[in-house]
Amino acid sequence: MVKFGTPFLIVATFFFARSQEVSLPVDFRQHNLTEYNSSFFNPAFSLDRNNPQSVSLWTRWQWQSIDADPTTLFLNYTRKINESSAASVAFFQHNTGIFFNTGGILNYAQEIKLNSLIRLGFGFNLFGFQQELADDRFQIDPNIPIPILQPSTDFILQLAPGVRLSVENFSFGLASENLFDYNFTDKGRNTVPADKIYMGMVSYDIPIGVSRDPTAFLRPLLYLRTIPELDNQVGLNVLLSKTTYWAQIGYNNFYGISLGGGGTFFKRFSVGALVEFGTNSAISSEDPSFEIVASYFIGKPEERRKIRVLEEEEEPKQEELITEEETKEEIEKAEAIAEEEEAAERAQQKQAKKEARELAAQEKALAKQKRRDSIATAKGEREALAEAARLEEERNKAAIEQAKKEEDLAKAKDEQQRKLDSINDVRRAEALAAAQKLRQQKKKDSLESIKIAEAEAAQKQIEQDQVAQQEEQDKPKAGEKYEEVKAEGDLEPGYYLITNVFGTKKYYDAFMKDLQNQGLAPKSFVRAKNNYNYVYLERYNTMNEARNARDSNFNGKYLDKTWIFRVVGN
Structure with missing residues (x-):
């Protein structure tokens, strides 16, 4: 009994039976996944673009109406392991036009922070699936003396790695759908090196957030995909994403133009749809393709969308480092002094x-x-x-x-x-x-x-x-970070809401630029005492105004910690 010899023989047999139809690429056709389940596009995207922790469903009907069986189905659960890693597990079915694949996918992604501006993310999708013929309409004439191809169900293990380099809002990615694979039934590799599928992509996130939705952004993404025995695919997707809805438009030189969008309800449930029209003369007569996506967020609603901001490097410069013992000793001394001062202050307050x-x-x-x-x-x-x-x-x-x-x-x-x-x-x-x-x-x-x-x-x-x-x-409250000085140069007396203090211009400039990108108007001053740049959001006339601004996260515009710096007039 002769099984499937080479992919070339199968493709030739299939095309002989359907000589009048358009050749359909054997890739996953996931080029429109920009908002949910995008780890199917690049495994490293599960770190943020899968919206962990969530359960998401994606289906695609290729050149057919939605009342028929979908050509691709992908059900995925994604969870954030920690701030720098994520994992997911998925079930999928995919009709390549030649084979019908059914199985599961394990995903893992990790991110390394190289510095305050550059992050390197990498991940992989491990596929395990059964493969069988998707079309058996071609019957071989028994009088023709050629080997008879007996249908069989093969089990295949396939590894799809991906990497992403992020520089501020720029992202550069590389991925492969089938870099490594093994057919356990045939006891050999499932595809030859010439049949590997590779993808390269570049995107840029443009923040367009306002006070009501600081997470909103516009993301153009350009990609290139190599397809075995077919022309390379070049495409462009543009995504507008907000807390309550998203919209996207795309173009692929083979599949055509796509339009889609969706909405999020009750901060948890999201549903959307997309339609794709062929513009290539070879497929312009084909029916449009349809996609439907649905997602349910399982975590806390306030954690569904987080703003990724550039933070100052966690490791200070060598000259600013102090040992843990010195820190502990200084803390103990400061606590003792604070207790004495607090007791004296209580007595003084009582007498007053x-x-x-x-x-x-x-x-x-x-x-x-x-x-x-x-x-x-x-x-x-x-x-x-x-x-x-x-x-x-x-x-x-x-x-x-x-x-x-x-x-x-x-x-x-x-x-x-x-x-x-x-x-x-x-x-x-x-x-x-x-x-x-x-x-x-x-x-x-x-x-x-x-x-x-x-x-x-x-x-x-x-x-x-x-x-x-x-x-x-x-008077400072218990545990409140507060500093008070007498007549600091030309600085106007009042209460300053401080966000950060920098001794290095590089980090100061980067931090100021990041705040401005968030739509804020930060200001700063330099203290003569230590020559440090103090970055503040606003100056207030009373302590109550400053506390209200601090406790309300600057009316929701700045979510990181702040503290109050008072300048007392002469």
């Missing part, structure tokens, strides 16, 4: 509170006495005014009586004297009115002075309370 209470009581008693004195003064003035009015009234009565007597005695006087008396009466009335108005004005002024004194006392108390409250707010 006591003195403040006594002073407040004295001020309250003094204010009360002043109010009593003011009330007594006002009462005395009112009584004096009343007495003056009474005396004035008596004088008026006496004057009127005297006037009547004089009028009785002066009846005989001439008209001129009566006019003079009338004028005198008018003048006296005006004088009385003026005196009455003066008394009322004095009374009003006295009441106004009382109100002003009370308002000034209340304002003084409010100002004292505000000063005490501000002093209480300015």
Whole structure:
């Protein structure tokens, strides 16, 4: 019994039976996988582009409607092992046009951080699958004296390695679908060196995040794929990815133009679709190809999409290194000093509170006495005014009586004297009115002075309370990182939200550029004391404002740790 001799004989037999159809490449046709299950495209992509920890499904219908069986099915579970490695396990079925492969895939990927800008990731997909003929419509004439090919089910082990070099937002990758393989049924390699499939790819992530979605990005990806006995494939994919949806457009010189997109619901479930139209004259008559992808995120929702930021190198320069023992000793000394200072500060605060209470009581008693004195003064003035009015009234009565007597005695006087008396009466009335108005004005002024004194006392108390409250707010909380200096050069007094401190311009420039790429507007100043660059996000006028900005991660714009640096004015 003769089994499948060489791949060439099988391909020749298959093409003889389907001489009028387009030759379909034998690759996995996974060139559109950009958002989910992209470890099928390059094994190193499981580190971040598979969105671990998640379960994802991808299906493709090649040149056929979706009511038929899919030509490719890929069900994958990916999990992050730690910050630098990931693994996945998958089930797949794939119809190459000649063979129908069914089996599983184990994936592992590891990343090495070469420095703050460059990362090297590598991984592999280990395939184990059964292979059988996908089309048995060609029947060999028994009268023709050629070997009869008996269908069989072969078990094949296949290794697909991949590597990715990332320089800031650039990524360069290489992968192979079948670099090593072994057919356990035939006890030999499954493909010859000329039938190996290789891929090269380059991409660039363009951050377009805003405050509501700092993880959003635009990723163009260019790739080249070598296909046995066919022309090389060249393609371009452009992916727009946000927290709630994604969209992509692509072009492959063999398969044509693709359009796709999808959405994420409840921060866990994602579903999307893609359609691909042939533009090559050889396949323009074929039906469009369809793809459907679905994914469910198992981890915590806040960990579904993380921003990869450039961090300062974890290893400081040699001159800044100190031994662990020295660090421990310094920490113990600092803790002892802090405890002593805290005890002294507590005693000082207790004494200050006591003195403040006594002073407040004295001020309250003094204010009360002043109010009593003011009330007594006002009462005395009112009584004096009343007495003056009474005396004035008596004088008026006496004057009127005297006037009547004089009028009785002066009846005989001439008209001129009566006019003079009338004028005198008018003048006296005006004088009385003026005196009455003066008394009322004095009374009003006295009441106004009382109100002003009370308002000034209340304002003084409010100002004292505000000063005490501000002093209480300015005191560092337990475990709070805080530093305070007196008049630092031309630096404006206030509270600075510090993100990092650099003694080297290289790391300072890289850090500033990274913050600017995130849409932030960082500022910095140099301390004369140590000649270090202090990078801060904003200056605030009060401790409360600075704490609120720190505790809210700068309103969600900056997720790393920050601390407060206060400059006290002269």
